[in-house]
Amino acid sequence: MWKNLIAKLRQVMYRMGLIRGIKSVYDKKEIPINETFFNQIDVWKALYSGYHEDFHKVKYHTLNGTRTRRMATLNIPKVVAQELATLIFNERCEISISDPAFEENVKEVFRRNQFEREFQRYLEYTFAMGGAVVKVFADDSGVRLGYVTADCFIPLSWDQDRIREGLFVSEIRRQAKKYTHLEWHIWEGSEYVIRNELYESSGEDLGVKVPLATLFPDLQEEVRIRNLKRPLFVYIKPNTANNFDTTIPLGIAVYANALDTIKSLDIAFDSFQREFRLGRKRIIVPTAAIRTVIDPQTGQAHRYFDASDEVYDAFNFDQDSDTIKDISVQLRVEEHINAINALLNLLAMQIGFSAGTFTFDGQGVKTATEVVSENSKTFRTKQSHEIVIEEAIRELIEIIGQVGELYGFFHAPSEYEVTITFDDSVAQDKNADALYWIQLVNSGLVSKQMAIQRVLGVTKEEAAALLKEIQQEQQTVTAQAVDFFGMTSGGEG
Template structure:
């Protein structure tokens, strides 16, 4: 009862202006990111989901007046984002860590969090919306990984290396009220501070008034201060594409951000292709008198010359020629539509970094042709370009996991420096046998070292390659000695065999 009274008093005070709400998130702290940029993220998200009202809600005019309908879509933003994410990261990718005990601990964390599947999903979201974030944290004495999409991440400060501070907004509803949870990650001197706040929204544009955190998140602390962090408690991933919308921003852009006109044209063409069958269906004009009922004078049976319920027939008052029947069926332009859609798909492929012909439309749906890709193709170069940033992000993620694990005594940081490498799946470019043959030829011709070839073939770090090379040399030396003894080739200094064969 008391809480309700206080709530009513607060509501009155808010309306009187005695309690000020935060109008916008940017007014809450010195946030340098342009809020208008998030309008683009919302648009990219809508296109990825397959429904962008500005495009797909269309009006058209008929004899009976203006009507509305939803445009059909190929949903190519989803297709290109999924295809690129699948090409880059899958279950064949390996994360290699040079320090053995750390490698075991990190792989246990990744396995417990179903990292391979989750990371591939969020890579897709990253390509579609321009970025994503992973936050390691501890719950119930276990390391957890939290994934955040681009629309729920606002950077506060950054340098040339990484984003240093950020806030994670999350909107939710309770009944008819909207609330916003803000999770701040900021530096205050040597301390890394995590703050949690909840605001109750009173209007469409306002962040609202700060309310009690515990009533919604009883297990969260309002403030946590950490000493000993050497990096932020989150890792930001973005596509390796320059942000031409806001060059000063650290945020990434969608891989299809500069292909919106092409995407719109594709949906227009596909919508027209679908409607071609509806609007071009068979139609026959018959005299309106021919669909009237006729009574047989002898039997009294009522009948029609044509079935009035058959939509093929259209009644028309033809005047002098009312005894004629006209077939006005239009010729379907199927091939013309397919050709137009394929030309647009080739343009889209070029704009998002795929080779021409990567996507084709055959009338049943879009087919992809990225199973085998040459190393000098545009698709493969785009793949490698994005892999560079992803590998750097995974290296940052391992460092973030290590510092959280050290804070909660889950496992210790290695005493010496360690190396993190990612072996991506390049089987789309050539099979493993071809890669091995190429490396053997390079070593034979003195164009690379055995260690470099081992690193390339197995995706090993330099230390791992050195260990394997040492084992190979030891096995080779042992095999050679055994072979000499087996064939009785071990000779004395006089040149005679130690054992004569009788």
């Protein structure tokens, strides 16, 4: 009671200007990271959304003074992030768990939380902003998954590259007020603690702490959990070294080191669009030809040419005052297209794609649809990112097992194997791949079980079961064939 009363008193004093609120969440002493790096995330997010003021707000001068306009953009960061996310994770990605019961429970959690759709969407945000977080929690319906973008998560402590504690930040606008919800995930000894705080502000600062019941009447201020092996969230990032701040475990956007190229691309595309407006056909006519003549009978004005037509420009000729001149500017379409394609090839190199992956045909950016060679830069980049994505999915499954066990929804086995088979159809011929493993088996270089595991993308146990089933079928077929030809012990003597 007293706690809520004090909070409400501080809220009133803050509104009256008698006390100051916290300027920024980064000013809280528990946060070991300053906001410099998060300013970079804001830049990557702005470029992904299609407008970054430093890039796309253009000033130009006219006879009427300085004006501003919005530069046209190819929005290539969106294209890059979407293409990479689609290459790596889609509906063809297969996740297998060696324990059948646990596998069914996990896949049911995925189905109820629309994991395939949401994970691909947030994987795109991961490549665009440098990271994303998947939280696991429980409600009356079962185990739930929550997704958070990089700009709403702050790491608090980490071990090597694994984040152990974190802060989730979400903003809510209600009329003229801004509310900020802080959700702390921290360890206190062997206990995992989740704390919730709510702050109110009338400006852009964090403001003052207010009761949770202001917005979340059913939310507890603190939850303590025992017997957890790892935090209830998994941080996902691109497999690209963070050269902006090597001391923190956060990732960077895949195009973070190609901002100059992205800006040059938008400048070239903007120039390409303006080429048609600024290079339009013009007819120069003498000023005498557009003088207004007033009809004395009706009072109406008459012109020799329509002065509102943009084709005509008046000019006071020194000579040949009666001359009409047609000025047609040659458009530099091919030059612009070639320049944009050259920049697209440079961008592809910077982000790990093969040259020619992105092309501009004068109407928009297209991506290569042909089969990607296994030796291509695009395929190697895809496999590189799959390493960290695969590990993140394994950790997510482990957390789902923890939460399911904790709240009694299902049992999680102590030992199991997770196999994740990404969709490599863009780069692999399945028939050729199967033939390759058959040849290795026939040469005695690998076992049949390993070949089944690699070709079908199943676990070691599943491959062993399939091999046993195949051998049993072959024995049955052989016995039937022998009996058919009368070669059994009960046949002719």
